[in-house]
Amino acid sequence: PVEVRREDYRPFPWAVPQVALDFALGLEETRVTALLDVRRNPAAEASPVLRLNGDGLTPLWVKVDGAETAGWVMDGPDLLLTLPGEAHSVEVATAIAPAANTQLMGLYASNGMLCTQCEAEGFRRITFFPDRPDVLSTYTVRMSGDAGAFPVLLANGNLVASGTGEGGTHWAQWHDPWPKPSYLFALVAGDLEARRDSFTTMSGRKVDLAIFVRRGTGDLERTGHAMESLIRSMKWDEEVFGREYDLDIFNIVAVSDFNMGAMENKGLNVFNTRYVLADPETATDGDYDAVEGVIAHEYFHNWSGNRVTCRDWFQLSLKEGFTVLRDQLFSADMGSEAVKRIEDVRVLRGVQFPEDSGPLAHPIRPDAYREISNFYTATVYNKGAEVIRMMRTMAGQERFRKGCDLYFARHDGEAATCEDFIRAMEEGAGLDLTQFRLWYAQAGTPRVTIRMAHEGDTVTLHLSQEVPATPGQPEKQPMPIPLKVALFDRQTGRHRGEELLVLDKAQDSFTFGGYSAPPVLSANRGFTAPVAIAQDVATSDLVFLAAHDDDPFARYEAMQELVVTHLKEAVSGSLSDVQRDEGRAAIAGALRAVLADDRLDDLMRGELLILPSHAYLSEQMLVADPGAIHAERQALRAGLARALEGEFVALHERASAVPYSLSAEARGARKVKTQALIYLAEGNPARAEQMAAAQYRAADNMTDRQGALMVLAGLQGPERTHALLDYYTRYRGNALVVDKWFSLQAGSLHPQVLAHVKALASHPDFTLTNPNRVRALYMAMAVNPAAFHDPSGEGYRMVADLILQLDPLNPQTAARFVAPLGRWRRIEPARAALMRAELERIAAAPSLSRDTHEQVARSLG
Ligand code: DPP
Ligand code: ZN
Numbered sequence: 001p002v003e004v005r006r007e008d009y010r011p012f013p014w015a016v017p018q019v020a021l022d023f024a025l026g027l028e029e030t031r032v033t034a035l036l037d038v039r040r041n042p043a044a045e046a047s048p049v050l051r052l053n054g055d056g057l058t059p060l061w062v063k064v065d066g067a068e069t070a071g072w073v074m075d076g077p078d079l080l081l082t083l084p085g086e087a088h089s090v091e092v093a094t095a096i097a098p099a100a101n102t103q104l105m106g107l108y109a110s111n112g113m114l115c116t117q118c119e120a121e122g123f124r125r126i127t128f129f130p131d132r133p134d135v136l137s138t139y140t141v142r143m144s145g146d147a148g149a150f151p152v153l154l155a156n157g158n159l160v161a162s163g164t165g166e167g168g169t170h171w172a173q174w175h176d177p178w179p180k181p182s183y184l185f186a187l188v189a190g191d192l193e194a195r196r197d198s199f200t201t202m203s204g205r206k207v208d209l210a211i212f213v214r215r216g217t218g219d220l221e222r223t224g225h226a227m228e229s230l231i232r233s234m235k236w237d238e239e240v241f242g243r244e245y246d247l248d249i250f251n252i253v254a255v256s257d258f259n260m261g262a263m264e265n266k267g268l269n270v271f272n273t274r275y276v277l278a279d280p281e282t283a284t285d286g287d288y289d290a291v292e293g294v295i296a297h298e299y300f301h302n303w304s305g306n307r308v309t310c311r312d313w314f315q316l317s318l319k320e321g322f323t324v325l326r327d328q329l330f331s332a333d334m335g336s337e338a339v340k341r342i343e344d345v346r347v348l349r350g351v352q353f354p355e356d357s358g359p360l361a362h363p364i365r366p367d368a369y370r371e372i373s374n375f376y377t378a379t380v381y382n383k384g385a386e387v388i389r390m391m392r393t394m395a396g397q398e399r400f401r402k403g404c405d406l407y408f409a410r411h412d413g414e415a416a417t418c419e420d421f422i423r424a425m426e427e428g429a430g431l432d433l434t435q436f437r438l439w440y441a442q443a444g445t446p447r448v449t450i451r452m453a454h455e456g457d458t459v460t461l462h463l464s465q466e467v468p469a470t471p472g473q474p475e476k477q478p479m480p481i482p483l484k485v486a487l488f489d490r491q492t493g494r495h496r497g498e499e500l501l502v503l504d505k506a507q508d509s510f511t512f513g514g515y516s517a518p519p520v521l522s523a524n525r526g527f528t529a530p531v532a533i534a535q536d537v538a539t540s541d542l543v544f545l546a547a548h549d550d551d552p553f554a555r556y557e558a559m560q561e562l563v564v565t566h567l568k569e570a571v572s573g574s575l576s577d578v579q580r581d582e583g584r585a586a587i588a589g590a591l592r593a594v595l596a597d598d599r600l601d602d603l604m605r606g607e608l609l610i611l612p613s614h615a616y617l618s619e620q621m622l623v624a625d626p627g628a629i630h631a632e633r634q635a636l637r638a639g640l641a642r643a644l645e646g647e648f649v650a651l652h653e654r655a656s657a658v659p660y661s662l663s664a665e666a667r668g669a670r671k672v673k674t675q676a677l678i679y680l681a682e683g684n685p686a687r688a689e690q691m692a693a694a695q696y697r698a699a700d701n702m703t704d705r706q707g708a709l710m711v712l713a714g715l716q717g718p719e720r721t722h723a724l725l726d727y728y729t730r731y732r733g734n735a736l737v738v739d740k741w742f743s744l745q746a747g748s749l750h751p752q753v754l755a756h757v758k759a760l761a762s763h764p765d766f767t768l769t770n771p772n773r774v775r776a777l778y779m780a781m782a783v784n785p786a787a788f789h790d791p792s793g794e795g796y797r798m799v800a801d802l803i804l805q806l807d808p809l810n811p812q813t814a815a816r817f818v819a820p821l822g823r824w825r826r827i828e829p830a831r832a833a834l835m836r837a838e839l840e841r842i843a844a845a846p847s848l849s850r851d852t853h854e855q856v857a858r859s860l861g
Contacts, residue, residue: 002370003368003369003370004313004368004369004370004372005367005368006312006314006365006366006367006368007367009311009312009314010044010045011041011043011044011045011134012041012044012130012132012134012135013040013041013044013045013046013047013049013050014038014039014040014041014044014050014083014130014135015038015039015040015041015135016036016037016038016129016130016135016137017037017039017137017138017179018036018037018137018138018139018140019034019035019036019037019129019137019138019139019140020034020035020139020140020141020142021033021034021035021127021139021140021141021142022034022035022141022142022143023141023142023143023144023145023187024143024144024145025114025143025144025145025146025150025189026098026145026146027098027099027109027112027114027149028097028098028099029095029096029097030095030096030097030098030107030114031060031093031094031095032093032094032095032096032126032127033091033092033093033094033127034091034092034093034094034127034128034129035089035090035091036089036090036091036092036129036137037087037089038050038083038087038088038089038090039086039087039088040086040087048082048083048084049080049081049082049083050080050081050082050083050090050130051075051078051079051080051130052078052079052080052081052090052092052128052129052130053077053078053121053124053128053129053130053131053132054077054078054079054094054124054125054127054128055077055106055121055124055125056077056125057077057079057094057096057124057125057127057128058094059072059079059092059093059094059128060093060094060095061092061093062079062081062090062091062092062093063089063090063091063092064081064083064088064089064090064091065088065089066089066091069081077124078128079092079128092127092128094126094127094128096125096126098114101125102769102809102810103125103809103810103811103812104117104257104258104259104771104810104812105117105118105121105122105125105259105812106118106122106123106124106125106126107125107126107187108257110255110256110257110258111214111256111257112149112190112191112214113150113188113189113190113191113192113214113255114145114150114187114188114189114190115186115187115188115189115190115253115255115270116185116186116187116188116265116270117258117259117260117263117270118182118183118184118185118186118263118265119183119184119260119263120183120313120372120373120376121183121372121373122183123182123183123185124182126185129182130182131182131183132181132182132312133181133183133309133310133311133312133313133415134181134310134311134312134415135181135182136179136180136181136309136413136415137179137180137181137182138175138176138177138178138179138180139155139156139157139174139175139176139180139185140160140173140174140175140176141155141156141173141174141175141176141187142171142172142173142174143155143171143172143173143187143189144165144169144170144171144172145169145170145171145189146168146169147164147168147169147170148168149190149191150189150190150191151170151190151191151192152188152189152190152191152192152212153170153171153172153188153189154172154174154186154187154188154189154212154251154253154268155172155174155176155185155186155187155188155268156174156176156180156184156185156186156265156266156267156268157174157175157176157177157178157247157249157266157267158174158175158176158177158247158248158249158267159172159173159174159249160173160174160175161173176247176266176267177247178246178247178266178306178307179413180266180306180309181309181415184264184265184266184306184309185265186263186265186266186268186270188212188253188268188270190214191214191215191216192212192213192214192215192253193212193213193214193215193216193220194210194211194212194213194220195210195211195220195223195224195227196208196209196210197209197210197227197231199230199231199234199235199245199250201234201238201244201245202238202244203244205244205245205248206248207234207245207247207248207249207250208248208249208250209227209230209231209250209251210249210250210251210252211223211226211227211230211251211252211253211254211276212251212252212253212254213253213254213273213276213277214254214256219254219273219277221279222276222277222278222279222282222283223254223276223277224279225278225279225283225288225291225292226252226275226276226277226278226291226295229291229292229295229296230250230252230295230299232292232296232330232334233295233296233299233300233330234250234299236296236330236333236334237299237300237303237326237330240329240330240333241303241326241401241404242401242405243300243302243303243408245302246302246307247266247267249267250267250269250299251267251268251269252268252269252270252271252276252295252298253268253269253270253271254271254272254273254276254277255270255271255272255273256272256273256735256770256772257769257770257771257772258270258271258272258273258771258772259771259810259812259813260272260376261274261275261294262275262294262295262297262298263298264297264298264299264301264302264305264306266302266306269298269299271294271295271298272772273735273736273772274287274290274736274739274772275290275291275294275295276291276295277291277736278291280660280700280701280702281701281702282702282731282734282736282737283702283736284702284703284706284707285662285667285670285671285703286703287702288662289331289335292331292334293327293328293330293331294327296326296327296330296331297323297324297326297327300323300326300327300330301319301323303408304319304322304323304326305319305320305323307408307412307413308407308408308411308412308413308414308416309414309415309416310415310416310417311415311416311417312415312417313369313372313375314365314366314367314369315365315416315417315418316372316375316376316380317364317365317380317381317384317387317418317440318416318417318418318420318421320376320380320381320384321364321380321381321382321383321384321385321386321387321388322384322385322388322421324381324382324384324385325385325388325389325392328340328344328385328389335603335664336601336603336604336664338552338553338556338604339552339603339604339607341526341527341552341553342552342553342556342607343607344382344385345527345553346610346613346616347378347382348378348382348383348386348530349613349615349616349619350613350615350616351378351382351615352377352378352379352382352383352530353445353532353616353619354615354618354619354823355377355378355379355819356379356383356443356444356445356470357444357445357468357470357619357826358819358822358823358825358826359471359822359825359858359859359860359861360377360819360822360855360858360859361379361443361444361470361471362375362377362379362443362470362471363379363440363441363442363443363473364379364380364383364384364387364418364439364440365418365440365441366380367472369854370850370853370854371815371849371850371851371854373811373812373815373851374815374851374854374855379443383530386529386530387439387440387530389528390436390439390482390528390529390530391403391425391429391431391433391436393482393484393500393528394431394482394500394502395425395429395430395431399428399429399430399431400425400429402428402429402430403424403425403426403427403428403429403431404424404428405428406424406427406428407420407421407424407425407428410424411424418440419437422436422437422440435479435480435504436479436480438477438479438480439479442467442470442473442476442477442479443470443471443473444467444468444469444470444473444476445468445530445531445532446465446466446467446468446479446481446529446531446532447465447466447467447468447531447532447533447534448463448464448465448481448483448503448524448529448531448532448533448534449463449464449465449466449533449534449535450462450463450521450523450533450534450535451535451536452518452521454515454517454518454519457513457514457515457516458511458512458513458515459487459511459512459513459515459518459519460509460510460511460512461485461501461509461510461511461512461521462507462509463483463501463503463507463508463509463510464506464507464508465478465479465481465503465505465506465507465531466506467479471858471861478503478504478505478506479504480502480503480504481502481503481504481529481531482500482501482502482528482529483500483501483502483503483523483524483528483529484498484499484500484501484524484525484526484528485498485499485500485501485521485522485523485524485525486498486499486521486522486525486551486554487512487515487519487520487521487522488519488520488521488522488544488545488548488549489517489519490517490519490520490544491517493544493548494550495519495522495550498525498551499512500528520541520544520545521535521537521541522545522549522551522554522558523535524554524557525549525551525553525554526551526553526554527553527557532619537561537565539562539565539583539586542558542559542561542562542565542590543558543562543586543589543590544558545557545558546558546559546562546590546593546594546608547590547593547597552604555608556604556607556608559590559591559594559608560612562586562587562590563587563611563612563636564612564616564617564620566583566584566586566587566636567612567617567629567632567633567636568617568620568621569583570583570632570636571617571621571625571628571629571632584636584639584640584643585643587636587640588639588640588643588644591608591609591640591644592643592644592647594608594609595644595647595648595651596647601664601665601668602655602665602667602668602669602671602672603664603667603668603671604668605668605672606668606671606672606675609672609675609679610675611633611636611637614626614629614630614633614785615783617629617633618823618826621826622826623826623827623828624826624827624828625827625828626785626788626789626827626828626831627789627791629785630785630786630789634682634749637678637679637682637683638682638683639683640679640683641679641680641681641682641683641684642683642684644679645680645683645684645687648676648679648680648683649676649680649687649691651672651673651676652672652673652676652677652680652691652695654669655669655670655672655673655676656669656673656695656698658670660700660701667703670701670703670704670707673695673704673707674695674703674704674707674708674710674711677691677692677695677707677708677711678710678711681711681714681715681749685715685716685717686717688711688715689712689715689717689719689720690719692708692709692711692712692715692719692723693708693712693719693722693723695707695708696708696709696712696719696723696726702737705727706740706744708723709723709724709727709744710744710747710748712724713744713745713747713748713749713750714748714749714750715750716750716751720750724741724745727741728741732765735770735772735773736772738765738773738776739772739773739775739776740776742760742763742765742766742773742776742777742780743775743776743777743779743780744780745757745760746760746776746777746778746780746781746784746787747780747781747783747784747787748784749786753781753784753786753787754781754787754790754794754795754798757777757778757781757787757798758798760777761777768805768806768809768810769809769810771810771813774802774806774810774813775813775816778798778799778802778817779816779817781795781798781799782795782799782817782820783820788820789827789831791830791831793831793834793835793837793838796821796831796834796835796838797838799817799820799821799838800821800838800839800841800842802814802817803815803817803818803842803852804841804842804845807845807848807849807851807852808847808849811849811850811851811852812851814849814851814852815849815851815852815854815855818839818842818852818855818856818859819855819859821835821838821839821859822839822855822858822859823835824836824839824859836860839856839859839860840860842856843856843857843860
């Protein structure tokens with residue numbers, strides 16, 4: 001497979017200002033004719049050759065300027081024509097087979113409906129086209145099909161005409177006035193019903209909103225939260241970013257078979273059902289948040305992605321990083337800013353940091369790829385958001401907004417680059433980002449070392465940074481790192497104000513006068529920079545910050561650091577029994593303070609109770625022993641639970657008395673309730689079993705029910721069986737809840753978890769054709785350290801078997817499972833050898849997809 005390189009970008013020689021598509025719809029066969037109005041692109045080097053990308057297509061016929069021509073050749077999957085003049089019409093007919101499309105890219109069938117997914121390169125599976133984001137066209141789409149099978153016919157933009165045809169067919173014609181790249185094309189046809197509402201924009205235009213689901217599934221009743229989230233998103237984007245919606249219709253369709261979370265097609269978002277459907281009976285509080293966040297994300301793309309799109313796929317973070325930041329800020333405004341920040345950082349550290357320190361590390365603006373689907377990563381998305389957040393921190397909110405306004409104004413209707421964004425920020429926000437550009441170019445999580453010195457009444461912070469080597473980037477340069485810090489007086493428990501330091505050299509020092517005694521340093525407050533901080537801090541200082549820091553993120557951070565430091569030492573075997581007890585006692589003391597602190601709300605308390613993840617702990621070690629990390633982490637939890645059993649039981653009791661609602665108070669109560677059970681399950685399993693069973697039975701909402709079931713799934717008593725069977729019987733008709741049933745078992749702490757996963761793979765409800773179901777079983781297992789890292793290597797083997805089975809059906813989803821195995825270099829030698837052997841077994845398989853091949857090659861390379 002060939003490598004695509006950023007530096008090879010050339011503008012396309014032809015512009016395609018208009019496209020008319022005609023679809024004769026059928027599940028088994030759909031006929032597509034595409035009429036392209038093509039003209040020479042004056043901004044490009046002239047070429048008579050028109051390359052139309054295809055993927056698995058053959059042309060039924062080709063016409064140039066209205067006359068059928070045989071003057072075309074195939075170049076691999078692409079169709080090539082030579083065009084003599086300045087402007088031509090090119091028309092191509094193809095036939096595709098949606099029901100046979102298991103990749104779920106292009107036009108495919110899902111439960112009897114037809115839908116599309118085109119980003120990044122799915123449009124070329126529908127028709128021959130210059131399938132690249134810098135070719136922008138206005139689309140007219142006509143579709144016809146059986147009126148019984150497809151009563152609803154949707155595409156981008158506005159419905160301009162419709163009617164009935166022969167033999168029980170009907171048709172509809174849609175027109176999207178906004179020029180767009182092919183990846184934003186969408187079509188949906190099916191037996192759907194809709195929840196409808198409307199939104200009046202800031203300039204007074206009424207927009208009709210609709211959320212479509214399959215008719216007769218009961219799903220319609222579960223779309224209320226998504227609709228409210230959409231309306232809130234539209235309002236927020238006007239208020240905070242000044243962005244108004246620009247069509248008279250905004251449609252969302254929920255689809256059960258979907259590779260991604262959702263897709264921002266212009267005026268016709270297509271969503272994984274997972275991020276649309278929610279009601280108290282079937283969705284957890286976390287699901288509610290995810291729906292709100294993804295609805296907002298896709299809506300926000302209308303400006304950051306659609307009105308201003310990407311020049312090429314190397315610029316993906318231009319729209320994704322920016323849009324993730326926008327959805328993070330939105331969710332923070334809708335709920336608790338502090339809790340949202342903690343959750344976002346947890347994802348960054350749990351997923352992106354490991355990516356950045358492994359074989360798949362890449363800059364947020366990559367330099368090369370073989371398969372672009374592999375670059376829809378936590379780095380491009382989440383680190384991309386952090387990079388733009390740093391600009392916002394340095395500029396301040398108002399100047400940041402000016403930079404955004406300039407970017408949108410300057411590039412509206414264009415396919416832009418990250419460099420364009422940076423320039424708009426420099427001019428609009430008044431920042432000098434010369435050196436900051438390195439954040440786009442260099443991969444790897446910078447490591448900042450802080451040493452504090454105190455002499456006389458002066459405090460000096462000695463800071464140094466190191467950006468680690470990553471694949472293809474052995475040498476790195478120092479980057480500007482904005483760090484918010486505060487110095488706390490031990491006596492008063494207060495500081496004199498935050499300062500923003502920017503470390504832009506390999507080493508630098510910052511001094512602060514007027515401190516007669518050494519203060520306590522609170523660094524990277526609010527997580528202003530996506531870096532790892534190394535600092536020699538006394539346990540007592542961490543305990544101090546965990547109790548006193550007025551920045552909630554910093555308080556959480558101190559709590560995490562307290563545990564991380566202890567577990568690192570425990571795992572390395574350097575602690576005596578006495579030291580281990582002392583460490584646990586310090587953590588128990590801090591946790592007791594958290595449990596007793598009545599200034600904390602329960603949502604925040606819940607965060608402070610969450611132990612650092614296995615993934616984050618592994619990240620702290622050059623070579624990790626997953627068995628030892630897991631054992632120490634569980635032992636710590638057991639010790640804490642025994643020390644605080646009474647407190648946890650009391651917390652559970654208090655929280656259980658709060659009635660169900662979506663208020664922050666009630667959500668907080670549900671969060672700490674299950675946290676208490678998680679602790680007790682380690683400290684006193686018999687008691688936890690009874691409490692969890694009672695919580696399960698009394699539950700009037702999915703958060704409580706799932707929390708209880710999660711705990712029971714890891715225990716070995718009879719209540720586990722009862723609850724798992726009851727849950728399945730209750731919800732067997734609801735695919736999203738059955739997904740939870742699979743993942744709770746695959747993610748459980750049960751000692752027989754691998755045997756359970758193996759059996760569940762042949763459960764009648766398991767299928768490889770539904771990505772949600774595959775992830776529910778296998779991704780849950782792959783991120784469950786005790787299962788995946790079973791010393792026998794069985795977990796690795798099962799993931800490799802899955803990849804080999806799934807790859808021919810759905811390469812995009814299969815390739816996602818390579819990353820867990822790719823960690824092998826950072827794992828202790830015995831397991832590393834087993835992981836590597838599985839990667840080699842996959843690599844040796846004949847005819848791997850480009851997706852999986854690339855990930856395996858990088859992981860072994
Ligand atoms: N649908 C994916 C997202 O919104 C890719 N654009 O992030
Ligand atoms: Zn996105």
